[in-house]
Amino acid sequence: MILEQMMNKDVQTLLPSNTIKEAITLLREKKIRHLPITNEDGNVVGVVTDRDIKDATPSNLLDSHNHDIFDTPIEEIMTKNPVIGHPLDFVEEVATIFYEQQIGCLPIVSGGKLVGIVTETDLLYKYIELTGSLQPGSQIEVRVPNRPGILFEVSKVFHDHHANVLSVLVYPDVQHDTNKILVFRVKTMNPLGIIEDIRKEGFDVLWPNMPGMTT
Protein backbone atom coordinates (compact mmCIF):
# COMPACT_ATOMS: atom_id res chain seq x y z
CA MET A 1 0.00 0.00 0.00
CA ILE A 2 1.22 3.50 -0.79
CA LEU A 3 0.73 6.51 1.45
CA GLU A 4 -1.74 8.38 -0.73
CA GLN A 5 -4.19 5.52 -0.09
CA MET A 6 -4.03 5.87 3.66
CA MET A 7 -2.86 9.40 4.55
CA ASN A 8 -5.09 11.93 6.22
CA LYS A 9 -5.62 14.71 3.69
CA ASP A 10 -7.42 17.09 6.01
CA VAL A 11 -4.29 18.35 7.79
CA GLN A 12 -4.34 20.87 10.62
CA THR A 13 -1.44 23.31 10.29
CA LEU A 14 -0.16 26.55 11.80
CA LEU A 15 2.22 29.25 10.65
CA PRO A 16 5.62 29.71 12.33
CA SER A 17 4.33 33.01 13.72
CA ASN A 18 1.38 31.42 15.55
CA THR A 19 1.80 31.22 19.33
CA ILE A 20 2.26 28.26 21.66
CA LYS A 21 -1.14 29.08 23.11
CA GLU A 22 -2.76 28.75 19.68
CA ALA A 23 -1.00 25.44 19.14
CA ILE A 24 -2.28 24.12 22.50
CA THR A 25 -5.83 25.14 21.62
CA LEU A 26 -5.71 23.47 18.22
CA LEU A 27 -4.22 20.21 19.53
CA ARG A 28 -6.88 20.00 22.23
CA GLU A 29 -9.79 20.88 19.97
CA LYS A 30 -8.87 18.38 17.29
CA LYS A 31 -7.60 15.75 19.76
CA ILE A 32 -4.32 15.39 17.87
CA ARG A 33 -0.65 15.39 18.87
CA HIS A 34 1.23 16.52 15.75
CA LEU A 35 1.11 19.80 13.82
CA PRO A 36 3.03 20.40 10.60
CA ILE A 37 4.10 24.03 10.40
CA THR A 38 3.86 25.60 6.95
CA ASN A 39 4.80 29.01 5.58
CA GLU A 40 2.50 31.26 3.58
CA ASP A 41 3.25 29.23 0.43
CA GLY A 42 2.25 25.91 1.97
CA ASN A 43 5.80 24.59 2.27
CA VAL A 44 6.52 22.48 5.34
CA VAL A 45 9.05 24.29 7.53
CA GLY A 46 8.65 22.39 10.80
CA VAL A 47 6.66 20.10 13.09
CA VAL A 48 5.36 20.81 16.57
CA THR A 49 4.28 17.94 18.78
CA ASP A 50 2.53 17.89 22.13
CA ARG A 51 5.88 16.94 23.63
CA ASP A 52 7.60 20.06 22.26
CA ILE A 53 4.89 22.07 23.93
CA LYS A 54 5.21 20.26 27.24
CA ASP A 55 8.95 20.88 27.20
CA ALA A 56 8.44 24.57 26.49
CA THR A 57 5.69 25.36 28.98
CA PRO A 58 5.82 25.51 32.80
CA SER A 59 4.39 22.68 34.86
CA ASN A 60 0.65 23.00 35.38
CA LEU A 61 1.33 22.38 39.07
CA LEU A 62 2.88 25.86 39.31
CA ASP A 63 0.56 28.74 40.18
CA SER A 64 2.30 31.50 38.31
CA HIS A 65 1.19 31.84 34.72
CA ASN A 66 4.02 33.07 32.66
CA HIS A 67 2.08 34.59 29.80
CA ASP A 68 5.18 35.46 27.85
CA ILE A 69 5.86 31.78 27.33
CA PHE A 70 2.43 31.09 25.91
CA ASP A 71 2.75 34.01 23.52
CA THR A 72 6.05 32.73 22.12
CA PRO A 73 5.88 31.99 18.37
CA ILE A 74 6.08 28.27 17.71
CA GLU A 75 8.91 28.91 15.32
CA GLU A 76 11.12 28.89 18.40
CA ILE A 77 10.14 25.41 19.58
CA MET A 78 9.37 23.54 16.35
CA THR A 79 11.58 20.86 14.86
CA LYS A 80 12.99 22.48 11.74
CA ASN A 81 13.53 20.52 8.55
CA PRO A 82 11.45 17.55 9.72
CA VAL A 83 11.54 14.15 8.03
CA ILE A 84 8.91 14.20 5.29
CA GLY A 85 7.34 11.60 3.04
CA HIS A 86 5.89 11.39 -0.47
CA PRO A 87 2.41 10.13 -1.48
CA LEU A 88 4.05 7.28 -3.39
CA ASP A 89 6.08 6.01 -0.41
CA PHE A 90 5.20 2.51 0.87
CA VAL A 91 3.56 1.95 4.18
CA GLU A 92 6.37 -0.45 5.17
CA GLU A 93 8.94 2.33 4.69
CA VAL A 94 7.02 4.61 7.02
CA ALA A 95 6.94 1.95 9.71
CA THR A 96 10.73 1.64 9.44
CA ILE A 97 11.20 5.43 9.56
CA PHE A 98 9.03 5.74 12.69
CA TYR A 99 10.94 2.93 14.34
CA GLU A 100 14.43 4.08 13.43
CA GLN A 101 14.04 7.85 13.74
CA GLN A 102 11.83 7.51 16.83
CA ILE A 103 9.26 9.93 15.48
CA GLY A 104 5.47 9.77 15.50
CA CYS A 105 4.33 11.58 12.36
CA LEU A 106 5.28 12.13 8.76
CA PRO A 107 4.09 15.20 6.82
CA ILE A 108 3.49 14.12 3.21
CA VAL A 109 4.76 16.59 0.62
CA SER A 110 4.22 16.72 -3.12
CA GLY A 111 5.12 19.56 -5.49
CA GLY A 112 6.67 21.34 -2.54
CA LYS A 113 3.31 21.54 -0.77
CA LEU A 114 1.89 19.71 2.23
CA VAL A 115 -0.74 17.24 0.94
CA GLY A 116 -1.27 14.93 3.90
CA ILE A 117 -0.07 13.42 7.17
CA VAL A 118 0.50 9.88 8.46
CA THR A 119 0.84 9.21 12.19
CA GLU A 120 1.72 6.21 14.37
CA THR A 121 -1.98 5.82 15.11
CA ASP A 122 -2.82 5.53 11.39
CA LEU A 123 -0.12 2.91 11.01
CA LEU A 124 -1.41 0.93 13.96
CA TYR A 125 -4.90 0.96 12.50
CA LYS A 126 -3.53 -0.35 9.17
CA TYR A 127 -1.92 -3.16 11.11
CA ILE A 128 -5.25 -4.04 12.73
CA GLU A 129 -6.87 -4.06 9.30
CA LEU A 130 -4.11 -6.30 7.97
CA THR A 131 -4.79 -8.93 10.61
CA GLY A 132 -8.38 -9.11 9.32
CA SER A 133 -9.74 -8.87 12.84
CA LEU A 134 -12.25 -6.16 11.94
CA GLN A 135 -14.35 -8.68 10.02
CA PRO A 136 -16.09 -11.75 11.48
CA GLY A 137 -13.80 -14.75 11.10
CA SER A 138 -11.99 -17.64 12.78
CA GLN A 139 -8.23 -17.78 13.26
CA ILE A 140 -6.24 -20.87 12.31
CA GLU A 141 -2.51 -21.25 12.99
CA VAL A 142 -0.53 -23.87 11.09
CA ARG A 143 3.06 -24.97 11.77
CA VAL A 144 4.71 -25.81 8.45
CA PRO A 145 8.24 -26.71 7.30
CA ASN A 146 10.14 -23.67 6.05
CA ARG A 147 10.38 -24.56 2.36
CA PRO A 148 9.13 -23.14 -0.96
CA GLY A 149 5.62 -23.94 -2.13
CA ILE A 150 4.25 -24.65 1.31
CA LEU A 151 1.69 -21.86 1.28
CA PHE A 152 0.14 -23.33 -1.83
CA GLU A 153 -0.24 -26.75 -0.20
CA VAL A 154 -2.06 -25.26 2.78
CA SER A 155 -4.14 -22.74 0.89
CA LYS A 156 -5.37 -25.43 -1.46
CA VAL A 157 -7.47 -26.66 1.47
CA PHE A 158 -9.16 -23.26 1.75
CA HIS A 159 -9.86 -23.36 -1.96
CA ASP A 160 -11.41 -26.83 -1.69
CA HIS A 161 -13.64 -25.62 1.12
CA HIS A 162 -14.64 -22.51 -0.78
CA ALA A 163 -13.51 -20.52 2.26
CA ASN A 164 -12.89 -16.80 2.08
CA VAL A 165 -9.47 -15.97 3.57
CA LEU A 166 -9.47 -12.51 5.19
CA SER A 167 -5.74 -12.35 5.96
CA VAL A 168 -2.55 -14.41 5.94
CA LEU A 169 0.43 -13.68 8.16
CA VAL A 170 3.72 -15.58 8.28
CA TYR A 171 5.65 -15.74 11.56
CA PRO A 172 8.97 -17.36 12.39
CA ASP A 173 8.56 -20.37 14.71
CA VAL A 174 10.44 -19.38 17.83
CA GLN A 175 10.84 -23.00 18.93
CA HIS A 176 12.06 -24.58 15.68
CA ASP A 177 13.81 -22.49 13.07
CA THR A 178 13.21 -25.14 10.41
CA ASN A 179 9.50 -24.29 10.64
CA LYS A 180 7.33 -21.26 10.30
CA ILE A 181 3.83 -20.46 11.50
CA LEU A 182 1.12 -19.45 9.04
CA VAL A 183 -1.77 -17.53 10.55
CA PHE A 184 -4.99 -17.42 8.56
CA ARG A 185 -8.16 -15.49 9.31
CA VAL A 186 -11.01 -17.23 7.56
CA LYS A 187 -14.56 -16.02 7.12
CA THR A 188 -16.28 -19.00 8.70
CA MET A 189 -17.74 -19.91 12.05
CA ASN A 190 -17.08 -23.60 11.47
CA PRO A 191 -13.42 -24.21 10.64
CA LEU A 192 -13.52 -27.87 11.74
CA GLY A 193 -13.59 -29.35 8.22
CA ILE A 194 -10.73 -27.10 7.12
CA ILE A 195 -8.67 -28.00 10.18
CA GLU A 196 -9.27 -31.69 9.63
CA ASP A 197 -8.13 -31.47 6.00
CA ILE A 198 -5.02 -29.41 6.81
CA ARG A 199 -4.12 -32.10 9.34
CA LYS A 200 -4.72 -34.76 6.71
CA GLU A 201 -2.16 -32.98 4.53
CA GLY A 202 0.30 -33.65 7.35
CA PHE A 203 0.53 -30.20 8.91
CA ASP A 204 0.33 -29.28 12.56
CA VAL A 205 -2.70 -27.09 13.36
CA LEU A 206 -2.32 -25.09 16.56
CA TRP A 207 -5.95 -24.61 17.51
CA PRO A 208 -5.95 -23.27 20.05
CA ASN A 209 -2.36 -22.83 21.01
CA MET A 210 -1.20 -21.63 24.39
CA PRO A 211 2.36 -22.08 25.55
CA GLY A 212 2.46 -24.57 28.39
CA MET A 213 -0.74 -26.31 27.34
CA THR A 214 -1.10 -29.45 25.33
CA THR A 215 -4.42 -30.40 23.82
Added chain:
Amino acid sequence: MAEHAGNDNLKKHAVYVYSEDQLGYKFSDTHPFNQKRLTLTTDLLRKMNALSNADVVPPRIATDEELLLAHDARYIDIVKKASNGLVNVSQTESFGIGTEDTPIFPNMHEASARLVGGTLTAVDYVMENKALHALNLGGGLHHGFRGRASGFCVYNDSSVAIKYIQEKYNARVLYIDTDAHHGDGVQWSFYDDPNVCTVSIHETGRYLFPGTGNVAERGTGQGYGTSFNLPIDAFTEDDSFLELYTTAFREICEFFKPDIIISQNGADAHYFDPLTHLYGTMKIYQEIPKLAHQLAHEFCDGKWIAVGGGGYDIWRVVPRAWSLLWMEMNDIELTQEHLPKEWMERWQKESPVPLIPTWMDPPNLYEPIPRKAEITEKNKQVLEKALYSIRSH
Protein backbone atom coordinates in the same frame (compact mmCIF):
# COMPACT_ATOMS: atom_id res chain seq x y z
CA MET B 1 -49.50 -20.53 39.08
CA ALA B 2 -51.90 -18.49 36.96
CA GLU B 3 -53.34 -15.24 38.23
CA HIS B 4 -55.95 -12.81 36.89
CA ALA B 5 -54.63 -10.06 34.66
CA GLY B 6 -57.94 -8.38 33.90
CA ASN B 7 -60.69 -9.28 31.45
CA ASP B 8 -61.02 -12.99 31.27
CA ASN B 9 -57.41 -13.64 30.35
CA LEU B 10 -55.48 -15.77 32.73
CA LYS B 11 -51.89 -14.63 33.05
CA LYS B 12 -49.51 -17.48 32.52
CA HIS B 13 -46.31 -17.87 34.43
CA ALA B 14 -44.22 -18.64 31.36
CA VAL B 15 -44.79 -19.61 27.73
CA TYR B 16 -42.73 -21.98 25.61
CA VAL B 17 -42.74 -20.72 22.02
CA TYR B 18 -42.43 -23.78 19.84
CA SER B 19 -43.77 -25.64 16.86
CA GLU B 20 -42.28 -28.28 14.64
CA ASP B 21 -42.17 -25.69 11.87
CA GLN B 22 -39.11 -24.26 13.63
CA LEU B 23 -37.19 -27.33 12.49
CA GLY B 24 -37.46 -25.97 8.93
CA TYR B 25 -34.42 -23.74 9.62
CA LYS B 26 -32.09 -26.39 8.29
CA PHE B 27 -29.02 -25.85 6.12
CA SER B 28 -28.12 -29.48 5.45
CA ASP B 29 -27.82 -32.86 7.13
CA THR B 30 -24.17 -32.28 7.98
CA HIS B 31 -24.28 -28.64 9.06
CA PRO B 32 -23.38 -28.13 12.75
CA PHE B 33 -26.39 -25.86 13.35
CA ASN B 34 -29.01 -28.54 13.90
CA GLN B 35 -32.48 -27.76 15.19
CA LYS B 36 -33.01 -31.35 16.18
CA ARG B 37 -31.88 -29.82 19.48
CA LEU B 38 -35.40 -28.44 19.81
CA THR B 39 -36.98 -31.85 19.39
CA LEU B 40 -34.60 -33.40 21.93
CA THR B 41 -35.14 -30.64 24.47
CA THR B 42 -38.91 -30.55 24.10
CA ASP B 43 -39.10 -34.31 24.46
CA LEU B 44 -36.88 -34.24 27.55
CA LEU B 45 -39.10 -31.60 29.18
CA ARG B 46 -42.24 -33.55 28.36
CA LYS B 47 -40.79 -36.71 29.84
CA MET B 48 -39.91 -34.72 32.95
CA ASN B 49 -43.56 -33.57 33.10
CA ALA B 50 -42.12 -30.08 33.10
CA LEU B 51 -43.90 -28.97 29.94
CA SER B 52 -47.62 -29.24 29.19
CA ASN B 53 -49.64 -28.42 26.08
CA ALA B 54 -50.98 -25.35 27.85
CA ASP B 55 -47.46 -23.91 28.12
CA VAL B 56 -46.72 -24.17 24.40
CA VAL B 57 -47.57 -21.36 21.98
CA PRO B 58 -46.74 -21.51 18.28
CA PRO B 59 -44.42 -18.88 16.78
CA ARG B 60 -45.80 -16.46 14.23
CA ILE B 61 -43.89 -15.44 11.09
CA ALA B 62 -42.35 -11.97 11.25
CA THR B 63 -43.76 -9.59 8.63
CA ASP B 64 -41.51 -7.73 6.17
CA GLU B 65 -42.29 -4.54 8.05
CA GLU B 66 -40.99 -6.10 11.25
CA LEU B 67 -37.84 -7.48 9.60
CA LEU B 68 -37.17 -3.99 8.23
CA LEU B 69 -36.78 -2.74 11.80
CA ALA B 70 -33.31 -4.30 11.81
CA HIS B 71 -32.59 -5.35 8.20
CA ASP B 72 -32.12 -3.70 4.80
CA ALA B 73 -34.85 -4.14 2.19
CA ARG B 74 -32.28 -5.20 -0.42
CA TYR B 75 -31.01 -7.98 1.82
CA ILE B 76 -34.51 -9.29 2.62
CA ASP B 77 -35.22 -9.27 -1.09
CA ILE B 78 -32.12 -11.38 -1.85
CA VAL B 79 -33.00 -13.87 0.89
CA LYS B 80 -36.50 -14.21 -0.56
CA LYS B 81 -35.14 -14.79 -4.04
CA ALA B 82 -32.58 -17.33 -2.77
CA SER B 83 -35.38 -18.99 -0.87
CA ASN B 84 -37.16 -19.69 -4.15
CA GLY B 85 -34.02 -20.59 -6.10
CA LEU B 86 -34.22 -17.42 -8.21
CA VAL B 87 -30.62 -16.26 -7.78
CA ASN B 88 -27.24 -17.91 -8.10
CA VAL B 89 -24.50 -17.98 -5.53
CA SER B 90 -22.40 -15.24 -7.17
CA GLN B 91 -25.27 -12.81 -6.55
CA THR B 92 -25.76 -13.81 -2.92
CA GLU B 93 -22.24 -14.28 -1.56
CA SER B 94 -21.73 -10.61 -0.77
CA PHE B 95 -24.86 -10.91 1.40
CA GLY B 96 -23.27 -13.77 3.33
CA ILE B 97 -25.61 -16.44 2.00
CA GLY B 98 -24.72 -19.33 -0.25
CA THR B 99 -21.52 -19.68 1.78
CA GLU B 100 -20.28 -22.75 3.67
CA ASP B 101 -21.52 -21.22 6.94
CA THR B 102 -24.92 -20.09 5.71
CA PRO B 103 -25.88 -22.12 2.63
CA ILE B 104 -29.08 -21.48 0.73
CA PHE B 105 -31.94 -23.88 1.48
CA PRO B 106 -35.51 -24.05 0.21
CA ASN B 107 -37.86 -21.63 1.96
CA MET B 108 -35.03 -20.06 3.92
CA HIS B 109 -36.83 -16.72 4.08
CA GLU B 110 -39.95 -18.20 5.71
CA ALA B 111 -37.92 -20.40 8.05
CA SER B 112 -35.75 -17.47 9.14
CA ALA B 113 -38.72 -15.10 9.48
CA ARG B 114 -40.44 -17.72 11.64
CA LEU B 115 -37.54 -17.79 14.11
CA VAL B 116 -37.82 -13.99 14.35
CA GLY B 117 -41.59 -14.28 14.68
CA GLY B 118 -41.11 -16.68 17.58
CA THR B 119 -39.14 -14.11 19.51
CA LEU B 120 -41.77 -11.46 18.66
CA THR B 121 -44.46 -13.84 19.98
CA ALA B 122 -42.43 -14.10 23.18
CA VAL B 123 -42.22 -10.29 23.37
CA ASP B 124 -45.96 -9.83 22.96
CA TYR B 125 -46.76 -12.35 25.69
CA VAL B 126 -44.46 -10.64 28.15
CA MET B 127 -45.06 -6.99 27.24
CA GLU B 128 -48.85 -7.42 27.15
CA ASN B 129 -48.75 -9.07 30.56
CA LYS B 130 -50.09 -12.36 29.27
CA ALA B 131 -47.06 -14.14 30.70
CA LEU B 132 -44.34 -13.20 33.11
CA HIS B 133 -41.57 -14.92 31.17
CA ALA B 134 -41.23 -16.42 27.70
CA LEU B 135 -38.79 -18.77 26.02
CA ASN B 136 -38.09 -19.13 22.30
CA LEU B 137 -35.32 -21.69 21.89
CA GLY B 138 -35.55 -21.31 18.11
CA GLY B 139 -34.24 -17.74 18.43
CA GLY B 140 -30.89 -16.31 19.47
CA LEU B 141 -29.42 -15.81 15.99
CA HIS B 142 -27.07 -13.14 17.23
CA HIS B 143 -24.64 -12.95 14.27
CA GLY B 144 -27.20 -11.69 11.74
CA PHE B 145 -26.24 -8.24 10.43
CA ARG B 146 -28.44 -5.48 9.00
CA GLY B 147 -27.48 -6.27 5.42
CA ARG B 148 -25.94 -9.73 5.47
CA ALA B 149 -25.96 -13.18 7.02
CA SER B 150 -23.07 -14.36 9.15
CA GLY B 151 -22.18 -17.33 11.33
CA PHE B 152 -25.24 -19.54 10.61
CA CYS B 153 -27.64 -16.61 11.16
CA VAL B 154 -29.86 -15.13 8.44
CA TYR B 155 -32.15 -12.70 10.30
CA ASN B 156 -31.33 -11.46 13.77
CA ASP B 157 -34.38 -12.18 15.92
CA SER B 158 -33.04 -10.36 18.99
CA SER B 159 -32.22 -7.18 17.04
CA VAL B 160 -35.68 -7.14 15.46
CA ALA B 161 -37.34 -7.91 18.80
CA ILE B 162 -35.48 -5.14 20.64
CA LYS B 163 -36.41 -2.55 17.97
CA TYR B 164 -39.99 -3.83 18.16
CA ILE B 165 -40.02 -3.45 21.95
CA GLN B 166 -38.71 0.11 21.59
CA GLU B 167 -41.27 1.11 18.97
CA LYS B 168 -44.30 -0.62 20.39
CA TYR B 169 -43.67 -0.54 24.13
CA ASN B 170 -40.97 2.11 24.60
CA ALA B 171 -39.03 0.03 27.13
CA ARG B 172 -35.35 -0.07 28.09
CA VAL B 173 -33.86 -3.42 27.14
CA LEU B 174 -30.90 -5.22 28.64
CA TYR B 175 -29.60 -7.96 26.34
CA ILE B 176 -27.27 -10.51 27.94
CA ASP B 177 -25.53 -13.06 25.75
CA THR B 178 -23.78 -16.11 27.23
CA ASP B 179 -23.14 -17.87 23.93
CA ALA B 180 -19.43 -18.79 23.57
CA HIS B 181 -19.28 -16.56 20.46
CA HIS B 182 -19.45 -12.77 20.64
CA GLY B 183 -22.98 -11.41 20.12
CA ASP B 184 -21.73 -9.11 17.37
CA GLY B 185 -24.91 -8.63 15.32
CA VAL B 186 -26.95 -7.44 18.28
CA GLN B 187 -24.12 -5.29 19.62
CA TRP B 188 -23.62 -3.43 16.34
CA SER B 189 -27.39 -2.93 15.93
CA PHE B 190 -27.52 -0.89 19.14
CA TYR B 191 -23.95 0.36 19.41
CA ASP B 192 -25.03 4.01 19.42
CA ASP B 193 -28.28 3.57 21.32
CA PRO B 194 -28.21 4.60 25.00
CA ASN B 195 -31.56 2.90 25.68
CA VAL B 196 -30.38 -0.61 24.85
CA CYS B 197 -27.61 -2.22 26.86
CA THR B 198 -25.82 -5.20 25.32
CA VAL B 199 -23.66 -7.51 27.41
CA SER B 200 -21.71 -10.42 25.94
CA ILE B 201 -19.49 -12.96 27.70
CA HIS B 202 -17.63 -15.10 25.20
CA GLU B 203 -14.37 -16.82 24.33
CA THR B 204 -11.79 -14.27 23.13
CA GLY B 205 -11.46 -13.70 19.42
CA ARG B 206 -7.89 -14.99 19.37
CA TYR B 207 -9.09 -18.17 17.65
CA LEU B 208 -12.83 -18.11 17.80
CA PHE B 209 -15.32 -16.58 15.42
CA PRO B 210 -16.16 -13.72 15.01
CA GLY B 211 -13.02 -12.23 16.57
CA THR B 212 -14.70 -9.07 17.89
CA GLY B 213 -16.01 -8.42 21.41
CA ASN B 214 -12.94 -6.80 22.93
CA VAL B 215 -13.35 -5.21 26.31
CA ALA B 216 -12.71 -1.80 24.71
CA GLU B 217 -15.87 -2.07 22.58
CA ARG B 218 -18.10 0.06 24.79
CA GLY B 219 -20.50 1.73 22.35
CA THR B 220 -20.29 4.97 20.40
CA GLY B 221 -21.78 8.47 20.49
CA GLN B 222 -24.86 8.60 22.71
CA GLY B 223 -24.55 4.88 23.26
CA TYR B 224 -21.03 5.03 24.68
CA GLY B 225 -20.96 3.03 27.88
CA THR B 226 -23.95 0.80 27.11
CA SER B 227 -22.08 -2.03 25.39
CA PHE B 228 -20.21 -4.42 27.64
CA ASN B 229 -17.86 -7.20 26.57
CA LEU B 230 -16.26 -9.92 28.68
CA PRO B 231 -13.90 -11.88 26.43
CA ILE B 232 -12.67 -14.90 28.41
CA ASP B 233 -9.72 -17.11 27.61
CA ALA B 234 -9.80 -20.50 25.92
CA PHE B 235 -9.86 -23.22 28.65
CA THR B 236 -11.92 -21.07 31.05
CA GLU B 237 -13.75 -23.26 33.59
CA ASP B 238 -17.02 -22.94 35.54
CA ASP B 239 -15.88 -20.87 38.50
CA SER B 240 -14.14 -18.17 36.52
CA PHE B 241 -16.98 -18.01 33.98
CA LEU B 242 -19.54 -17.63 36.74
CA GLU B 243 -17.49 -15.09 38.67
CA LEU B 244 -17.49 -12.80 35.65
CA TYR B 245 -21.09 -13.47 34.69
CA THR B 246 -22.63 -12.93 38.11
CA THR B 247 -20.57 -9.87 39.02
CA ALA B 248 -21.01 -8.14 35.68
CA PHE B 249 -24.70 -8.96 35.19
CA ARG B 250 -25.72 -7.64 38.62
CA GLU B 251 -23.62 -4.47 38.48
CA ILE B 252 -24.78 -3.68 34.95
CA CYS B 253 -28.44 -4.12 35.99
CA GLU B 254 -27.90 -1.72 38.87
CA PHE B 255 -26.29 0.77 36.50
CA PHE B 256 -28.69 0.47 33.56
CA LYS B 257 -32.00 -0.21 35.34
CA PRO B 258 -33.69 -2.12 32.50
CA ASP B 259 -37.44 -2.54 32.02
CA ILE B 260 -36.96 -5.97 30.49
CA ILE B 261 -34.18 -8.54 30.20
CA ILE B 262 -33.57 -10.57 27.04
CA SER B 263 -31.10 -13.40 27.56
CA GLN B 264 -29.43 -15.25 24.70
CA ASN B 265 -28.69 -18.78 25.90
CA GLY B 266 -26.27 -20.32 23.45
CA ALA B 267 -25.10 -23.61 24.98
CA ASP B 268 -21.70 -23.85 23.33
CA ALA B 269 -19.40 -22.85 26.21
CA HIS B 270 -19.44 -26.47 27.38
CA TYR B 271 -16.30 -28.62 27.35
CA PHE B 272 -17.96 -31.02 24.88
CA ASP B 273 -18.81 -28.36 22.32
CA PRO B 274 -16.87 -29.10 19.13
CA LEU B 275 -16.61 -25.50 17.90
CA THR B 276 -15.28 -23.68 20.96
CA HIS B 277 -12.49 -24.04 23.53
CA LEU B 278 -14.19 -23.13 26.79
CA TYR B 279 -14.34 -25.69 29.59
CA GLY B 280 -17.78 -25.12 31.09
CA THR B 281 -19.88 -27.91 32.56
CA MET B 282 -23.62 -28.22 33.21
CA LYS B 283 -23.11 -26.14 36.35
CA ILE B 284 -22.97 -22.92 34.33
CA TYR B 285 -26.24 -23.85 32.60
CA GLN B 286 -27.87 -24.21 35.98
CA GLU B 287 -26.54 -20.88 37.25
CA ILE B 288 -26.95 -18.69 34.13
CA PRO B 289 -30.77 -18.76 34.06
CA LYS B 290 -31.01 -18.64 37.85
CA LEU B 291 -29.43 -15.19 37.98
CA ALA B 292 -31.33 -13.91 34.91
CA HIS B 293 -34.57 -14.99 36.61
CA GLN B 294 -33.64 -13.37 39.89
CA LEU B 295 -32.55 -10.07 38.33
CA ALA B 296 -35.66 -9.93 36.15
CA HIS B 297 -37.72 -10.02 39.34
CA GLU B 298 -35.53 -7.50 41.12
CA PHE B 299 -35.34 -4.95 38.31
CA CYS B 300 -38.07 -5.65 35.73
CA ASP B 301 -41.17 -6.92 37.59
CA GLY B 302 -40.24 -10.33 36.27
CA LYS B 303 -40.14 -9.39 32.57
CA TRP B 304 -37.69 -11.88 31.07
CA ILE B 305 -37.46 -13.29 27.57
CA ALA B 306 -34.97 -16.04 26.88
CA VAL B 307 -33.88 -17.21 23.45
CA GLY B 308 -31.62 -20.06 22.32
CA GLY B 309 -28.46 -19.62 20.26
CA GLY B 310 -25.42 -21.75 19.53
CA GLY B 311 -24.92 -25.25 20.86
CA TYR B 312 -23.29 -27.86 18.67
CA ASP B 313 -23.18 -30.90 20.93
CA ILE B 314 -26.86 -31.47 20.38
CA TRP B 315 -26.94 -34.83 22.20
CA ARG B 316 -24.98 -34.46 25.41
CA VAL B 317 -25.17 -30.73 26.12
CA VAL B 318 -28.02 -28.75 24.59
CA PRO B 319 -31.07 -30.77 25.74
CA ARG B 320 -29.93 -30.74 29.36
CA ALA B 321 -28.84 -27.09 29.30
CA TRP B 322 -32.03 -25.79 27.72
CA SER B 323 -34.26 -27.97 29.89
CA LEU B 324 -32.58 -26.47 32.96
CA LEU B 325 -33.39 -23.04 31.53
CA TRP B 326 -37.12 -23.78 31.16
CA MET B 327 -37.27 -25.43 34.57
CA GLU B 328 -35.63 -22.40 36.20
CA MET B 329 -38.11 -20.14 34.43
CA ASN B 330 -40.94 -22.15 35.99
CA ASP B 331 -39.42 -22.59 39.45
CA ILE B 332 -39.36 -26.34 38.93
CA GLU B 333 -36.88 -27.73 41.37
CA LEU B 334 -34.65 -30.47 40.12
CA THR B 335 -35.05 -33.33 42.56
CA GLN B 336 -33.75 -36.26 40.60
CA GLU B 337 -30.17 -36.86 39.69
CA HIS B 338 -30.85 -38.87 36.52
CA LEU B 339 -32.51 -38.01 33.23
CA PRO B 340 -35.78 -39.88 32.57
CA LYS B 341 -35.05 -43.41 31.47
CA GLU B 342 -37.55 -43.27 28.60
CA TRP B 343 -35.75 -40.26 27.12
CA MET B 344 -32.37 -42.00 27.36
CA GLU B 345 -33.75 -45.15 25.77
CA ARG B 346 -35.48 -43.35 22.97
CA TRP B 347 -32.52 -41.21 21.87
CA GLN B 348 -29.46 -43.31 22.71
CA LYS B 349 -30.14 -45.37 19.60
CA GLU B 350 -29.77 -42.33 17.35
CA SER B 351 -26.96 -40.60 19.20
CA PRO B 352 -23.46 -41.07 17.79
CA VAL B 353 -22.01 -40.59 21.31
CA PRO B 354 -23.00 -42.10 24.66
CA LEU B 355 -25.54 -39.79 26.32
CA ILE B 356 -24.83 -38.42 29.79
CA PRO B 357 -27.38 -40.09 32.10
CA THR B 358 -27.28 -37.42 34.82
CA TRP B 359 -28.38 -33.78 34.92
CA MET B 360 -25.02 -32.62 36.20
CA ASP B 361 -21.83 -33.72 34.46
CA PRO B 362 -19.76 -36.53 35.96
CA PRO B 363 -16.71 -35.37 37.95
CA ASN B 364 -13.31 -35.29 36.23
CA LEU B 365 -14.85 -34.63 32.85
CA TYR B 366 -11.48 -33.44 31.57
CA GLU B 367 -7.81 -33.36 32.54
CA PRO B 368 -6.87 -30.51 34.91
CA ILE B 369 -5.88 -27.27 33.15
CA PRO B 370 -2.19 -26.49 33.80
CA ARG B 371 -2.50 -22.71 33.60
CA LYS B 372 -5.79 -22.39 35.44
CA ALA B 373 -4.59 -19.77 37.94
CA GLU B 374 -3.30 -17.46 35.21
CA ILE B 375 -6.45 -17.86 33.12
CA THR B 376 -8.59 -17.03 36.14
CA GLU B 377 -6.41 -14.02 36.89
CA LYS B 378 -6.58 -12.77 33.32
CA ASN B 379 -10.36 -13.13 33.19
CA LYS B 380 -10.65 -11.19 36.43
CA GLN B 381 -8.66 -8.37 34.90
CA VAL B 382 -11.09 -8.39 31.97
CA LEU B 383 -13.98 -8.07 34.42
CA GLU B 384 -12.40 -5.08 36.10
CA LYS B 385 -11.72 -3.38 32.79
CA ALA B 386 -15.24 -4.06 31.55
CA LEU B 387 -16.88 -2.56 34.63
CA TYR B 388 -14.40 0.26 35.15
CA SER B 389 -16.70 2.89 33.67
CA ILE B 390 -19.64 2.10 35.95
CA ARG B 391 -17.77 1.63 39.19
CA SER B 392 -17.09 4.69 41.35
CA HIS B 393 -13.43 5.50 41.79
